[in-house]
Amino acid sequence: MVLPRTARQRAACALLQGTTAVNFAKDNIRVNAVFPGDIFTSAAKKFGITSAEQVGKVFVDTPPLPPHAGEACDIAYAYLYLAFDESKFLTSEELIVDGGWSIK
Numbered sequence: 001m002v003l004p005r006t007a008r009q010r011a012a013c014a015l016l017q018g019t020t021a022v023n024f025a026k027d028n029i030r031v032n033a034v035f036p037g038d039i040f041t042s043a044a045k046k047f048g049i050t051s052a053e054q055v056g057k058v059f060v061d062t063p064p065l066p067p068h069a070g071e072a073c074d075i076a077y078a079y080l081y082l083a084f085d086e087s088k089f090l091t092s093e094e095l096i097v098d099g100g101w102s103i104k
Contacts, residue, residue: 010035010094013033013035013094014033014094017031017032017033017092017094018092021091021092022092025091030082030087030088030090030091031091031092032082032087032090032091032092032093032094032095033093033094033095034075034078034079034082034094034095034097035094035095035096035097035098035102036070036074036075036078036097036098037069037070037096037097037098037099037101037102038055038069038070038098038101039069039070039071039072039074039075040052040055040068040069040070040071041072051068052068052069052070052071053068055068055069068099069099070097070098070099074097075097078095078097081095082095
């Protein structure tokens with residue numbers, strides 16, 4: 001079985017993350033990862049894409065959430081959560097912030 005490139009990359013990242021989390025646990029350092037989905041940024045405007053909803057029109061029947069791309073703040077909030085004490089019991093975890101696109 002050959003895994004798609006993104007699956008191989010995520011698997012490698014998860015392995016590295018788990019190993020690193022074990023190595024740094026004794027120092028009370030948590031290691032987690034954020035895997036973002038498609039994000040609408042100002043760079044998309046160079047290609048004529050003007051809104052997150054316009055990106056989502058390609059995937060109308062695919063995602064479980066409303067069809068639109070994420071915004072930079074969606075990813076920032078995931079990192080913010082990991083940076084504060086609210087996530088003090090999390091280590092070696094993957095936060096997949098993609099609007100549910102990866103589950104289909």
